[in-house]
Structures are given as C-alpha cells and as structure tokens.
Amino acid sequence: MSNRSASLLVAGALATAVAALGASAAQAGMPMNNANPRVRTMAALKSGKFQQCWGVALAGHNDCYAGPGTTCAGTASRNYLGNAFKLVPTGTCTAIHTPYVTIAHGHGSLKPITETGA
Amino acid sequence: MRPWAERQGQFAAALCNVEHPMPPGCIAPDGLPDATRFAVYRNNVISSLIECLQASYPAIERLLGATCFREVAFRFVAEAPPRSAVMLEYGAGFAEFLAQLEPLAALPYLADVARIERAWLEAYHAAEATALDPAALAAVPEHRSGDLCLTLHPSMRIVQSAFPALTIWQLNIAATAPIAVDLPTVAQDTLIARPDAEVEVRALPPGGAAFLNALGAGETLAESAALAGAAAAEFNLTDQLTALLGSGLITAGRLKRRRTRGH
Numbered sequence: 001m002s003n004r005s006a007s008l009l010v011a012g013a014l015a016t017a018v019a020a021l022g023a024s025a026a027q028a029g030m031p032m033n034n035a036n037p038r039v040r041t042m043a044a045l046k047s048g049k050f051q052q053c054w055g056v057a058l059a060g061h062n063d064c065y066a067g068p069g070t071t072c073a074g075t076a077s078r079n080y081l082g083n084a085f086k087l088v089p090t091g092t093c094t095a096i097h098t099p100y101v102t103i104a105h106g107h108g109s110l111k112p113i114t115e116t117g118a
Numbered sequence: 119m120r121p122w123a124e125r126q127g128q129f130a131a132a133l134c135n136v137e138h139p140m141p142p143g144c145i146a147p148d149g150l151p152d153a154t155r156f157a158v159y160r161n162n163v164i165s166s167l168i169e170c171l172q173a174s175y176p177a178i179e180r181l182l183g184a185t186c187f188r189e190v191a192f193r194f195v196a197e198a199p200p201r202s203a204v205m206l207e208y209g210a211g212f213a214e215f216l217a218q219l220e221p222l223a224a225l226p227y228l229a230d231v232a233r234i235e236r237a238w239l240e241a242y243h244a245a246e247a248t249a250l251d252p253a254a255l256a257a258v259p260e261h262r263s264g265d266l267c268l269t270l271h272p273s274m275r276i277v278q279s280a281f282p283a284l285t286i287w288q289l290n291i292a293a294t295a296p297i298a299v300d301l302p303t304v305a306q307d308t309l310i311a312r313p314d315a316e317v318e319v320r321a322l323p324p325g326g327a328a329f330l331n332a333l334g335a336g337e338t339l340a341e342s343a344a345l346a347g348a349a350a351a352e353f354n355l356t357d358q359l360t361a362l363l364g365s366g367l368i369t370a371g372r373l374k375r376r377r378t379r380g381h
Contacts, residue, residue, distance in 0.1 A: 007264040010340050014263045017359035021252040
C-alpha cells in the first residue's frame with residue numbers, strides 16, 4: 001500500500017469516528033465531565049436520585065467528608081463510621097443493614113451519627 | 119549500641135518474615151525480651167498485609183480458595199514487604215510472584231487474571247483527566263491526520279493474555295456460579311481504564327492492544343494503525359477510534375512535525 005492511500009485510509013477513519021461521535025453527543029446533550037469528586041457528589045445530590053446515607057460506608061469507600069481532621073472521599077479509617085456518608089439511591093438508606101447495632105440500630109441514617117461506643 | 123538505621127532495618131525485616139528471630143533490643147514492660155509479644159505484633163502486621171492483598175485480588179482468592187490464597191499471600195508478604203506506608207499501592211508484583219510459584223504451575227492463567235486486578239486498582243487510583251472533544255479533531259487537515267499523536271488517558275492499562283483471562287476474571291468477581299471456560303481456544307486482550315468515576319474493563323478487538331501500545335509509546339496515528347494491521351489483519355481503525363474517543367480515553371492530540379524533504 002502506498003503512503004498516499006494509507007494516509008487517506010487514516011483520514012477517512014478519523015472523519016467517520018468524529019462524525020459519528022458528534023451526532024451522538026448532540027443527541028445526548030453532551031455528558032457532564034467533571035473531574036472534581038466534590039462537584040460530582042453535589043451534582044448527584046442535586047439530581048434528587050441520591051441522598052447522603054451515614055454510617056454505611058466501608059473503610060475507604062465513603063463519598064466525601066469523613067469528619068474532623070480528614071479531607072474527602074475514600075478516607076474513612078474503618079467500616080461503617082457514623083460520621084462518613086455514602087451516596088445511595090433515594091429511599092434505600094434506612095433499609096441498609098450494618099453489623100453495628102450501636103449505630104442507628106444497625107441501619108443507615110439520613111443524619112450524621114454521633115458514636116457513643118461502637 | 120548499633121546505629122539506629124541498622125536496628126530499624128533488622129526490625130523491619132523480622133516483621134514480615136516469621137523465619138527471622140525476634141530482633142535484639144525488643145523488650146516488654148518488665149524490661150525483658152518477650153518473643154511471644156513480638157510474635158503477636160508480627161502476626162497483626164502480616165495479617166493486615168494479607169487482608170490488603172485479599173481486597174486487591176478478589177478473583178485470585180476465589181480461584182485459589184481462601185486457605186490457599188492466605189498461604190500464597192503469606193509467602194508474598196515475606197518476600198515483598200511494603201516499601202511505602204500507603205497501602206493503596208501494596209501488591210505490585212503479585213502477578214509475577216504467582217507466575218513463578220511452582221505449586222500453581224497448573225493454573226497458567228492465574229498471573230494474567232492478577233494483572234487485570236492490579237490494573238483495575240491502578241486505574242481506580244490514577245490521575246483524573248479531561249477527555250478530548252472529538253470535534254477538535256475535525257479541524258485536522260485530511261493530509262495530516264496520519265501525523266496525529268494522541269495522548270491516552272492516564273488510567274488506561276492493557277493486559278494481553280494467551281488465555282481467556284478477562285472471561286475468567288469476570289466469572290470470578292461476580293457472585294454467580296462460574297461456568298466452564300475452554301482454556302486453549304481463546305486469547306484475550308483486556309482494556310482497563312477509568313475515564314470517569316467507574317473503572318471500565320472490556321475486551322480489546324484483534325490488533326487493539328498493538329494499536330494502543332503504539333499510540334502510548336508516542337507513535338503517530340498512521341504508524342500505530344500500520345502496526346495494528348500487521349498484528350491482526352482484521353484490525354478496524356474506524357471502530358477503534360470511535361470507541362476510544364467515545365469513551366473519553368483520548369485526552370489530547372498534536373500533530374507530529376514532518377521532516378522536510380526536498381520535493
């Protein structure tokens with residue numbers, strides 16, 4: 001294959017790919033692409049489809065804010081911390097079972113939990 | 119007294135390997151050396167590292183069974199203690215360790231499945247990057263499109279396997295009962311990346327791995343496509359570009375300067 005026809009093939013493939021994606025992006029209304037986890041968390045909350053659920057996040061899997069002295073997502077030092085939350089589909093939070101009966105009777109909580117003796 | 123660094127080195131070496139004796143100078147509150155207390159401490163350290171490996175390699179644990187996995191992980195910890203206090207990164211080299219472990223020679227796909235799990239972890243913790251808008255590439259003049267150099271997403275990893283490693287991984291991270299996999303028939307290449315919040319794992323079509331490895335090494339689009347075509351005749355450049363751009367795995371593009379030739 002000559003260099004000329006090879007470069008035409010590449011150009012054709014690129015043009016087809018860009019055109020196909022342009023059409024689908026316009027239909028979908030351009031997906032939001034935000035790198036900041038804090039902004040993503042807020043966006044998920046605003047959508048109304050998720051709510052903050054406290055006391056159910058596994059260690060390191062909390063979504064954001066794990067209490068004083070920590071920064072943000074993925075920092076909870078152990079499982080089911082009462083002051084760390086996880087975003088869960090709305091309406092499912094208090095149905096989540098956790099092994100900690102001392103925290104909200106072993107369920108997720110819609111408010112941060114003050115631990116008395118877990 | 120021996121230098122502090124030497125004592126720390128001895129203590130660290132003894133912590134992860136039960137064959138080392140208790141380092142000298144370890145004393146209990148009563149002022150006497152207590153090997154039992156040191157053994158309890160060492161057991162906690164080793165157990166926590168094994169748990170870290172369990173969390174990172176769930177499919178390997180399922181394939182080997184809990185007892186065998188603990189034994190294998192126990193040997194790995196002794197051989198490769200952590201070099202950093204950050205446990206997120208512990209377990210690099212586990213795949214290579216599995217590959218050379220003689221009792222596991224009957225499971226030759228194990229190392230590749232471990233590579234997928236490792237790549238998943240690395241992709242999960244990799245840097246964020248903004249995807250390139252495909253429309254930006256529409257401005258590239260047709261005769262220069264072959265000179266495009268594309269920057270791949272920093273989370274992207276490729277695992278090439280002579281076995282159906284991806285299928286084996288998928289069957290063993292799901293809670294469902296595994297089905298039989300025909301080993302010798304399929305070789306699978308796997309793409310692991312996290313363009314947004316979730317890690318995506320998918321099979322690469324023939325030539326896909328060669329194409330991405332070439333792009334990642336800084337080759338132009340034309341060179342990468344040629345290498346992929348040489349690796350697999352059925353390589354489809356349009357499909358591959360559409361998939362890459364569509365899933366946000368290209369983060370930048372630039373034109374390579376052509377060497378000026380006299381004509």
